[in-house]
Amino acid sequence: MTPPPTKVLLAEDEMPTRWYNVLHDLPTPPPPVLHPGTGEPVGPDDLAALFPIDLIMQEVSSDQYVDIPEEVQEVYRLWRPSPLYRAHRLEKALDTPARIYYKYEGVSPAGSHKPNTAVPQAFYNAKAGIRKLTTETGAGQWGTALAFACAQYGLECEVWQVRASYDQKPYRRVMIETFGGTVHPSPSDLTEAGRAILAAHPDSTGSLGIAISEAVEVAAKDPAVNYSLGSVLNHVLMHQTVIGEEALLQLAKVGETPDLLVGCTGGGSNFAGLAFPFLRERWAGRMNPVVRAVEPSACPSLTQGTYAYDFGDTAGMTPLMKMHTLGHDFVPDPIHAGGLRYHGMSPLISHLYESKELEAIAKPQSECFAAGVLFARTEGILPAPEPTHALAAAIEEANRCKETGEEKVILTALCGHGHLDLAAYDAYLSGQVEDHDWSDTNTQAAVAEALRHLPAPAH
Numbered sequence: 278m279t280p281p282p283t284k285v286l287l288a289e290d291e292m293p294t295r296w297y298n299v300l301h302d303l304p305t306p307p308p309p310v311l312h313p314g315t316g317e318p319v320g321p322d323d324l325a326a327l328f329p330i331d332l333i334m335q336e337v338s339s340d341q342y343v344d345i346p347e348e349v350q351e352v353y354r355l356w357r358p359s360p361l362y363r364a365h366r367l368e369k370a371l372d373t374p375a376r377i378y379y380k381y382e383g384v385s386p387a388g389s390h391k392p393n394t395a396v397p398q399a400f401y402n403a404k405a406g407i408r409k410l411t412t413e414t415g416a417g418q419w420g421t422a423l424a425f426a427c428a429q430y431g432l433e434c435e436v437w438q439v440r441a442s443y444d445q446k447p448y449r450r451v452m453i454e455t456f457g458g459t460v461h462p463s464p465s466d467l468t469e470a471g472r473a474i475l476a477a478h479p480d481s482t483g484s485l486g487i488a489i490s491e492a493v494e495v496a497a498k499d500p501a502v503n504y505s506l507g508s509v510l511n512h513v514l515m516h517q518t519v520i521g522e523e524a525l526l527q528l529a530k531v532g533e534t535p536d537l538l539v540g541c542t543g544g545g546s547n548f549a550g551l552a553f554p555f556l557r558e559r560w561a562g563r564m565n566p567v568v569r570a571v572e573p574s575a576c577p578s579l580t581q582g583t584y585a586y587d588f589g590d591t592a593g594m595t596p597l598m599k600m601h602t603l604g605h606d607f608v609p610d611p612i613h614a615g616g617l618r619y620h621g622m623s624p625l626i627s628h629l630y631e632s633k634e635l636e637a638i639a640k641p642q643s644e645c646f647a648a649g650v651l652f653a654r655t656e657g658i659l660p661a662p663e664p665t666h667a668l669a670a671a672i673e674e675a676n677r678c679k680e681t682g683e684e685k686v687i688l689t690a691l692c693g694h695g696h697l698d699l700a701a702y703d704a705y706l707s708g709q710v711e712d713h714d715w716s717d718t719n720t721q722a723a724v725a726e727a728l729r730h731l732p733a734p735a736h
């Protein structure tokens with residue numbers, strides 16, 4: 278008898294040619310994005326200083342599908358379709374009756390899911406005649422992805438890398454520079470937003486919110502420069518749905534339907550990319566998976582944040598989004614999963630969480646590193662610190678299945694490898710990783726203070 282496969286692969290001509298737009302199928306529409314000055318819903322003109330028209334139209338579109346341009350598909354084919362793995366060796370180590378599958382996005386040029394949206398964002402900006410893109414990066418994955426994407430279409434790329442990450446991961450800077458980008462640690466003295474933070478906190482470890490303020494400020498001042506965001510926004514989540522669309526085809530090839538989907542959430546894009554096509558199938562009555570987001574307990578926006586209008590950045594330059602937030606000026610502890618250190622959550626994920634279409638849990642980083650090490654020792658892939666959160670939750674469920682005897686099918690997004698996160702593993706292996714969690718009264722006090730600064734929209 279042939280053993281069940283370890284890798285489920287798709288041919289290049291099976292790669293999805295359309296992105297899925299969840300807005301079309303939402304049981305209830307999400308609250309609008311508001312202009313901070315007027316309190317009115319923002320229109321395309323309000324976004325034109327930062328984004329090209331194609332992306333603005335995608336942001337507000339309610340079409341169910343958007344065609345992926347051929348020029349984008351060509352670049353996607355460098356690594357897509359990505360493999361789906363059955364985690365036989367992890368299952369065996371856990372002695373679980375559960376069947377665990379992981380969709381591996383670490384095969385991309387950056388080593389994560391981020392190029393799935395970096396490539397179309399660079400493409401549409403180049404098409405609009407833009408010269409340069411600015412951005413933030415937390416894990417370094419997004420900055421790498423955008424630098425790679427800009428190189429494909431002849432754009433310049435300038436990246437503000439969160440200070441904690443800049444110090445922990447010097448090789449991310451080298452990788453961004455190799456692709457042709459420039460990198461600054463954030464907060465920097467190159468922007469008003471950065472100088473204001475440095476004046477108040479000279480030793481600031483930075484945050485995604487601060488780095489976003491710096492990148493937005495530079496883009497807003499120059500019509501030839503646009504800003505690019507690696508998560509949170511509707512069009513970003515939509516670009517990531519290639520992950521879930523492929524996973525659906527791959528699971529069908531082995532005759533499986535998932536009982537549980539788990540993914541880590543920073544701004545929500547890899548999780549949404551995996552989950553949204555499966556939610557569509559659930560709403561159509563074709564399957565009924567539980568969908569579970571996993572966030573770090575040091576930055577638990579979904580499970581402990583307030584559902585309110587807030588800025589996407591620290592300095593308060595972006596439109597107001599209704600989302601689960603810890604307050605735009607909350608600076609999370611410098612945990613190793615830098616990509617999960619964001620004060621808010623994508624409005625679409627927040628809306629689905631409020632509508633009880635998905636669940637969320639928070640995990641401390643030591644449990645996640647333990648899961649990452651077990652995964653590396655069994656499956657041979659060293660995961661980025663961010664998806665170790667999803668792995669910890671998958672392992673937790675598989676252990677529950679061992680107790681109950683349930684043969685659940687668990688699907689998780691292994692959204693990136695950790696080959697440039699070895700300093701984090703070194704810290705863990707030498708016993709130097711601390712847990713910063715919600716039980717820490719300092720964290721709670723910092724969030725309570727940040728929530729006092731929430732903006733008050735006119736509505």
Ligand SMILES: Cc1ncc(COP(=O)(O)O)c(C=O)c1O
Pocket residue numbers: 389390415416417418419507508509541542543544545546547548615616617661663664692693694
């Ligand atoms: C490897 C990796 N995973 C997850 C994330 C979190 O982002 P998102 O929730 O948008 O997938 C990041 C962000 O930088 C990342 O680099």
